[in-house]
Amino acid sequence: MNSHWQDLAGNSNGLYEEDDFSMAAYRLVTDQVVYHSDYKSRKVFGIIEQYERHIAKALLPLGVSVGVDRHLMFAYALPQHPSPTAATVPQTLFALVLRGLYEEGIRAGQILDESGEIICDFIELQEKYRLLTGRELPPKGELESLIRVAKRWGIVRRLEAGDSHLSGINIDSNDGGIAIRPAIRVVLGESALQQLAQWGTTNSNASESLDDIDADDTDQEDRQ
Structure with missing residues (x-):
């Protein structure tokens, strides 16, 4: 080499x-x-x-x-060959919600700039998570852990409310928010949207549905 x-x-x-x-x-x-x-x-x-x-x-x-x-x-x-160690169910569900939010943001014309990112504060994230899954957003400690994993997958960037580069961007949450990054469409393909749609029709049977979620589209394990 x-x-x-x-x-x-x-x-x-x-x-x-x-x-x-x-x-x-x-x-x-x-x-x-x-x-x-x-x-x-x-x-x-x-x-x-x-x-x-x-x-x-x-x-x-x-x-x-x-x-x-x-x-x-x-x-x-x-x-090209999926890792034998799949993402956990919470990681997979969180990633699917981010994928849905990204598509929704594109349709609404919310792309930040030429970087192709979609900005989402924690108030909106909480509402959308509940709407898409029928469950509450994980508590702060667990949520930050999920964000760190998503960051390692290259699909999220953490934002702080006081960041100077966020001037002019509407961040309602005092905790800041996240930027959902465009590579999410590559890392989580079209089948991820199908999984999200299926989850939306079955979230009344939450425990059974979670067991059925396939993590193949998040085939990068938490490396650290």
Whole structure:
């Protein structure tokens, strides 16, 4: 593999070093999603975007497929073989709700900017969670844990009420909120929406329905 990165570095006219390519591939696999809008990820995204075909070829033997959304400026890596350790039921249910909220936000024209994110404060999240699942939003400690997992999947960014970059954005909750990130459409495909719709018609039998939820679309386990 080193020779592969060496060749790419040698043909980059001094723009990149060998380690830049190995780091980009490593970040893509460990983070699953790399966003250009994230300050510390811009160089990594640039390498993946420019050398997508080469990086995809290098990761293919590992059973990882690579893609780049050049409109919303993010790169992603998806395992071709699902992990034997699936997401937990609370993680899966939370992710499905986020997927539904993202689609609803797009239809309502709530996309924040060219990053393609949908902003949701905790008041709205609580209401939508209850509406979509028939259950109460988990308490703060558990909720923050779910958000951290979703962040590792590359589908959420945590927002604080006092963040300076949120000026002009309507955040009603004193606890801030979340930004649902566009790669959620890749990480959680169309079958996730079907699962959410099915849940909505069966949430009166909550315990039985939760046992039937399939976590295949959240095939990235909590790595930490």
